[in-house]
Amino acid sequence: MKTLMNVAETVVDDALRGMAAAHPELLVEVENRVVARRDAPVAGKVALVSGGGSGHEPLHGGFVGPGMLDAACPGEVFTSPVPDQMVRAATLVDSGSGVLFLVKNYTGDVLNFQMAAELAEEDGVRVASVLVDDDVAVTDSTFTAGRRGTGATLFVEKIAGAAADEGRDLAEVEAVARRVVAASRSFGVALTACTTPAKGSPTFDLPADELELGIGIHGEPGRERRAMMTSREIADYAVDAVLDDLSPEGPVLLLVNGTGGTPLLELYGFSAEVQRRLTEREVPVARTLVGNYVTSLDMAGCSVTLCQADEEMLRLWDAPVATPGLRWGR
């Protein structure tokens, strides 16, 4: 594989320059590596800040805007951002109503957001944090103690973002985010490895006739490798893996996510099989989102995320959002 870049060292900065030029509604501080709403801080509103390693776009920078994140901190590719970025983001967007950190469960991110929370508190910013750990594939992985944070991050950022938009206070927005985490589970599959700009070749070996079930979003090992499976078989495996861990009593939000290298044509075909399996398992689907939202650079593959959504969560999901990566209702 080849990377469309100048040199690997500037890939993140170059992308931030591109975002700055394409999205005048965003404030992009290339040097500080912060993407924020240009109109932040929004008076009276709890601010949402997330971040993580780059390479998962549009997550998180592409989810900054009204109805979702107030700011995002991109780290190097597949590497946690540093506390200074998070503190800068928090102080930039805090209106005095406090800041909620949304953190995917990877050890580096967890430690750095923890340190940033302490530093921001010293600067007078009230901070709460919610950990996203939705991936049922494995417990304890290359970069993680416990379950990894993956597709549910999108649900948490959208739904908590809408709650913040309604003017709820920090404890309330935090509680909504925790409810979404508790109600969400994911499972991912890789058909190919991904290529980081620094390495320039696949980050792990996956034979041409095999796939990996339960892959992590950085290519961390999953549950098992098998001979290549059909879309139908993969959907059965992924949906059943999620439902082994989550027994929805009502309708679900469904994210059928592409990991970057899988064409949308194939992803919609996979989504049809996911919906068929959910029907067989008698799980009603309230809303479906299909696309490349939480990616792993050029990895071919897919993931399934379900969130058992109560009426309030559905209402917040449907609320307007206006970000580069997710947009509806305004």
Added chain:
Amino acid sequence: MKTLMNVAETVVDDALRGMAAAHPELLVEVENRVVARRDAPVAGKVALVSGGGSGHEPLHGGFVGPGMLDAACPGEVFTSPVPDQMVRAATLVDSGSGVLFLVKNYTGDVLNFQMAAELAEEDGVRVASVLVDDDVAVTDSTFTAGRRGTGATLFVEKIAGAAADEGRDLAEVEAVARRVVAASRSFGVALTACTTPAKGSPTFDLPADELELGIGIHGEPGRERRAMMTSREIADYAVDAVLDDLSPEGPVLLLVNGTGGTPLLELYGFSAEVQRRLTEREVPVARTLVGNYVTSLDMAGCSVTLCQADEEMLRLWDAPVATPGLRWGR
């Protein structure tokens, strides 16, 4: 490469089933291979119909909805849809105000849309057609006499869609579409070949240390192959190729398009270089869109499309649109 599918023969039908389940606001006729607005025909509105081979998603089915297309006809992968699909689409969405066919310039599409126009007219549907031929890379190519139709299709569908939304008549909407075609030029670059589901391996050979400049969206030959270039060098080449053919006197619409396999992180970095080059060439950019919109399955690569937009075209570009692939303002 591997394809996420059941069998190659059902890839398009499977994707349509996935679209039907994910988008209740669309009417998806899997058997007839038509994707239409569920609320069509819209009284008093000229209807826009497009279509082409599958493998370029979200184009065209993902651009069906208020403010853009009324219907789309997907063919087999990289194969023109047949006239029956187009006639079915036209009769389904015609409100009596007429139908505008938007046709990318590939010989199969041109002939089939022409036959469909005649058949629809026999059924009492007034039809006008506009050909999109924006690709400056080559004249006469594998599937095309004249220039190929690529990224400008998105501009034409969006801007003519907004004109139709304003209640203009068929001749007026057709005239707007023609103005957009006349004002638009594109140039594409491939870093890798793409893999069709039927073939299961790359459709052409592109050495690991080379790229192809001027590639077509089905992998048709471009202008030349060169040793791998930097993002900056590619941007200079692509922008200059477009500006050799178009001398904008005012601000442009800019589409920095990914061909499917290039990560969004890299695409934004490339977009920064495109904007730099446009600044050097003293071409002001009024609006920028960055993403995978006119794809070639899993091909890694990018294309640049410019449209010299007058004030009316900019206003129509900014008008609300609500489709799976492009959405803003409502």
